[in-house]
Amino acid sequence: MNRTPRLLTLWCPDWPVVALDLPADVPSVVLVGEDVFACSRAARAEGVRRGLRRREAQRRCPDVHVVERDETAEMRAFEPVVAALEAVCPTVEVIRPGLCALPTKGPARYFGGDEALVHVVAEATNDAYRIGIADGRFASALAARRGAVVAPGKAAAFLAPLPLALLEKPALVDLLARLGLRTLGDVAALPARDVASRFGAEGIAAHRLARGLDEHLVLSRTAAREIAVEETLDPPAESVEQLAFVAKRLADTLAAELAAHVLGCARVLIEAETETGEKRSRLWRYDGAFTAAAMAQRVRWQVAGWLEGPVAERPSTGVRRLRLVPDEVHRGAGQQLRLFDDATGSVEADERAATVLARLQGLLGFDAVNLAVLCGGRGPTEWARLVPWGEPRPAPYDATPPWPGRLPAPHPTVVHDPVLPARVVDGTGADVLLDEHGAISVAPQRLSVRGGRPTAITSWAGPWPVHERWWDPVAHVSLARFQIVTADGVARLMATGEGRWWIEGTYD
Amino acid sequence: MALAETLVRPSTFLAPETLPVAAPLDALFPYGGLVRGSIVAVDSLTVALALLAATSAAGGWCAAAAVPDLGLAAAADAGIDLHRFVVVPTPGEQWAVAVATLLDGIGLVLARPPARLKASDARRLSARLRERRGVLLVNGPWPEQVDLRIHLAAGEWTGLSDGYGRLLRRRTDLIASGRGAAARERRVTAWLPG
Numbered sequence: 001m002n003r004t005p006r007l008l009t010l011w012c013p014d015w016p017v018v019a020l021d022l023p024a025d026v027p028s029v030v031l032v033g034e035d036v037f038a039c040s041r042a043a044r045a046e047g048v049r050r051g052l053r054r055r056e057a058q059r060r061c062p063d064v065h066v067v068e069r070d071e072t073a074e075m076r077a078f079e080p081v082v083a084a085l086e087a088v089c090p091t092v093e094v095i096r097p098g099l100c101a102l103p104t105k106g107p108a109r110y111f112g113g114d115e116a117l118v119h120v121v122a123e124a125t126n127d128a129y130r131i132g133i134a135d136g137r138f139a140s141a142l143a144a145r146r147g148a149v150v151a152p153g154k155a156a157a158f159l160a161p162l163p164l165a166l167l168e169k170p171a172l173v174d175l176l177a178r179l180g181l182r183t184l185g186d187v188a189a190l191p192a193r194d195v196a197s198r199f200g201a202e203g204i205a206a207h208r209l210a211r212g213l214d215e216h217l218v219l220s221r222t223a224a225r226e227i228a229v230e231e232t233l234d235p236p237a238e239s240v241e242q243l244a245f246v247a248k249r250l251a252d253t254l255a256a257e258l259a260a261h262v263l264g265c266a267r268v269l270i271e272a273e274t275e276t277g278e279k280r281s282r283l284w285r286y287d288g289a290f291t292a293a294a295m296a297q298r299v300r301w302q303v304a305g306w307l308e309g310p311v312a313e314r315p316s317t318g319v320r321r322l323r324l325v326p327d328e329v330h331r332g333a334g335q336q337l338r339l340f341d342d343a344t345g346s347v348e349a350d351e352r353a354a355t356v357l358a359r360l361q362g363l364l365g366f367d368a369v370n371l372a373v374l375c376g377g378r379g380p381t382e383w384a385r386l387v388p389w390g391e392p393r394p395a396p397y398d399a400t401p402p403w404p405g406r407l408p409a410p411h412p413t414v415v416h417d418p419v420l421p422a423r424v425v426d427g428t429g430a431d432v433l434l435d436e437h438g439a440i441s442v443a444p445q446r447l448s449v450r451g452g453r454p455t456a457i458t459s460w461a462g463p464w465p466v467h468e469r470w471w472d473p474v475a476h477v478s479l480a481r482f483q484i485v486t487a488d489g490v491a492r493l494m495a496t497g498e499g500r501w502w503i504e505g506t507y508d
Numbered sequence: 509m510a511l512a513e514t515l516v517r518p519s520t521f522l523a524p525e526t527l528p529v530a531a532p533l534d535a536l537f538p539y540g541g542l543v544r545g546s547i548v549a550v551d552s553l554t555v556a557l558a559l560l561a562a563t564s565a566a567g568g569w570c571a572a573a574a575v576p577d578l579g580l581a582a583a584a585d586a587g588i589d590l591h592r593f594v595v596v597p598t599p600g601e602q603w604a605v606a607v608a609t610l611l612d613g614i615g616l617v618l619a620r621p622p623a624r625l626k627a628s629d630a631r632r633l634s635a636r637l638r639e640r641r642g643v644l645l646v647n648g649p650w651p652e653q654v655d656l657r658i659h660l661a662a663g664e665w666t667g668l669s670d671g672y673g674r675l676l677r678r679r680t681d682l683i684a685s686g687r688g689a690a691a692r693e694r695r696v697t698a699w700l701p702g
Contacts, residue, residue, distance in 0.1 A: 356613030384580035
């Protein structure tokens with residue numbers, strides 16, 4: 001069963017710069033904040049790269065033309081390209097300005113094969129863009145980068161040798177690389193069940209992509225379309241600002257509706273219609289699940305491209321109706337849609353925790369994120385062990401029986417590792433020490449911690465003797481534990497042996 | 509537009525969403541639980557563990573970050589399900605990022621702030637917290653004002669005498685004070701561990 005659609009992707013490299021429509025020999029960069037987001041070929045030749053700070057870009061290329069990013073303008077500039085594609089196939093979906101895709105099923109048959117379709121599309125768009133065809137969105141997008149047509153059923157083979165970084169999930173990729181995985185083929189070869197249990201939702205999505213499938217299993221389209229939202233504007237809106245305001249409200253409603261159904265929406269159909277029935281509808285795709293803000297932004301792009309686009313295409317009257325239709329939905333809300341509860345148990349909560357923990361391991365290192373397992377042992381540092389998240393947890397040790405010398409609950413809430421050196425004295429100021437029978441002969445009166453001021457001991461109990469490795473004259477440990485409460489109300493778990501005292505734990 | 513903003517502001521008469529807290533500690537909280545999106549300072553780890561345990565008992569996830577000396581056996585004693593309790597002992601320099609990341613997917617996080625946490629980092633974290641609807645328990649100094657502060661004012665241990673017995677429980681006097689609805693000081697006497 002192969003329900004992964006075969007798609008043609010059209011991609012324009014450096015679109016944010018291309019959209020500026022400057023002469024090709026002018027070095028230019030587009031900034032997001034103070035960072036270079038995109039640069040022209042001329043700027044790249046001078047050593048400018050994406051991610052540089054503005055100042056560094058200007059140092060490398062002093063006469064560089066600097067522009068703030070304006071996505072609405074980018075989309076406006078992309079509008080004619082989409083319109084040209086729509087003449088070839090009506091179901092074009094826009095992923096972002098400079099990148100769009102269409103299903104090849106109908107058009108390829110009509111034009112006589114994939115190669116012929118590529119030719120038609122290239123001609124319709126003046127040979128200005130890169131075009132690729134493959135099964136599935138991910139493979140199709142990568143095929144476009146290479147200008148390749150991947151044969152039906154060969155997407156996984158096409159992807160296999162490509163590097164993991166193409167997944168564009170930096171934290172996860174970092175983690176996978178740490179585990180010795182290098183290519184998409186390496187990931188695809190992992191058993192799906194293991195990926196799910198180890199890497200959670202993000203891992204499942206990455207695994208699907210690496211195998212040439214779409215990121216999520218798509219649910220029934222008709223069911224999704226039933227939760228469409230729309231608004232009739234009276235009076236009709238003449239400006240992009242007015243429509244953007246309505247769009248925000250509609251997007252919020254739709255996002256809440258999707259969240260209530262625990263659905264993520266990857267493709268939304270946006271329809272705008274004027275009083276006189278002029279209509280502009282467009283499909284928008286989003287990696288993962290649309291947020292309300294992202295949907296509202298798409299509406300803005302679309303109406304800006306219409307109302308402020310080529311004069312000949314502009315509507316003659318104001319927009320009267322705005323409609324948002326979730327066109328493709330998948331199970332499990334995206335990370336942004338969080339109306340459900342993460343503090344009460346659910347499968348979603350487990351999945352979300354798993355995703356976050358994998359991300360955190362990517363950030364801090366595999367060993368930095370742990371679960372605790374109780375184990376045997378007499379000393380506080382031996383009672384529990386940390387196991388990195390994702391590693392199999394050993395069965396918890398039955399911590400109750402027979403550990404002579406081990407104290408029952410409550411256990412100290414603070415475990416000192418290393419231990420705190422201390423001194424315990426009697427009423428005369430003499431050190432209280434274990435005698436040869438493992439007992440103390442006088443009552444301890446005062447405790448000082450780390451050479452600090454002595455505090456009066458108000459109550460105490462012990463000794464709980466410990467004789468570890470008594471058979472071994474070298475490694476043999478002989479010590480005794482005490483519980484001691486001082487006048488400041490602090491309770492300590494202490495140990496003494498070989499003429500010294502130390503604090504192992506504090507009941508904070 | 510101003511009108512719309514007024515309309516969507518949540519009604520102040522509605523009680524905020526909370527995470528559960530077991531009796532008798534619930535009496536410390538103006539809404540009977542940990543208000544989502546808030547920062548609560550807790551000076552006693554015993555109290556912190558009791559708060560984590562209530563969420564854990566409801567099936568939720570919780571975490572401890574930068575508390576390397578936390579007694580894990582005590583956490584289990586308190587009733588925390590260790591399968592859903594994440595321990596990040598030493599996030600080091602990445603403290604703020606690590607805590608923010610945890611709060612993306614885990615509802616209740618206990619963390620000990622580094623000595624020189626920047627006020628700007630603290631503010632960014634509380635903004636993230638409000639957005640993510642989680643609760644952050646801080647065990648240590650916080651550079652900004654916290655929403656609620658729970659102070660263990662006095663404690664008296666039972667079970668221990670001069671040379672015999674063992675520690676059993678502690679009768680504690682807890683004081684909660686904060687801002688907003690928590691401005692009125694609340695006091696509770698509780699036996700801990702419960």
